[in-house]
Amino acid sequence: MRYRTNYLLRLQPWSPATFAAAGAAVVFAATLQEIVATFGITPYFAGFIPAILAVSLLGGAPAGIFAALLTIPVVWWAFMPPHFEFNPLTADDYDSFATFVLVSALAWCFFLAGVASYIGLSKEMGALIAGISLSTFPYNLDVMAKAVSIRDFFVTLFFVALGRM
Numbered sequence: 001m002r003y004r005t006n007y008l009l010r011l012q013p014w015s016p017a018t019f020a021a022a023g024a025a026v027v028f029a030a031t032l033q034e035i036v037a038t039f040g041i042t043p044y045f046a047g048f049i050p051a052i053l054a055v056s057l058l059g060g061a062p063a064g065i066f067a068a069l070l071t072i073p074v075v076w077w078a079f080m081p082p083h084f085e086f087n088p089l090t091a092d093d094y095d096s097f098a099t100f101v102l103v104s105a106l107a108w109c110f111f112l113a114g115v116a117s118y119i120g121l122s123k124e125m126g127a128l129i130a131g132i133s134l135s136t137f138p139y140n141l142d143v144m145a146k147a148v149s150i151r152d153f154f155v156t157l158f159f160v161a162l163g164r165m
């Protein structure tokens with residue numbers, strides 16, 4: 001088992017500095033989102049996904065989860081029209097949210113595969129655990145419907161790699 005004592009930028013999981021960095025990343029992403037929105041582009045969650053991934057890499061899973069949970073009400077309140085009101089989602093908002101759920105589900109799968117590899121299990125075992133946990137997710141049918149094209153792409157790569165052996 002590997003032990004890592006040197007954290008990137010010395011942000012240790014569950015420390016107040018880590019959660020402050022997560023909040024700062026969400027504020028930074030919201031600021032960038034507002035700048036992009038002045039040009040007429042409205043990528044609801046697209047600016048926040050790199051911020052959540054960066055916080056997860058720098059401060060660990062607790063900071064990433066905190067940033068993701070902080071992002072959802074911020075985007076819903078500040079960036080989905082009408083601005084600064086909580087209203088039901090429209091079809092366009094739902095499509096943007098479904099894309100966010102797909103990216104979050106894929107990040108969860110890769111995260112659990114990495115954790116399994118880190119603790120000495122195979123990456124496949126981590127992916128299996130992630131798949132089982134996502135099967136109980138309320139939006140699992142939406143994730144599966146959107147992940148079909150990604151699955152087909154990687155199945156093609158698998159058979160090409162298998163044929164080259």
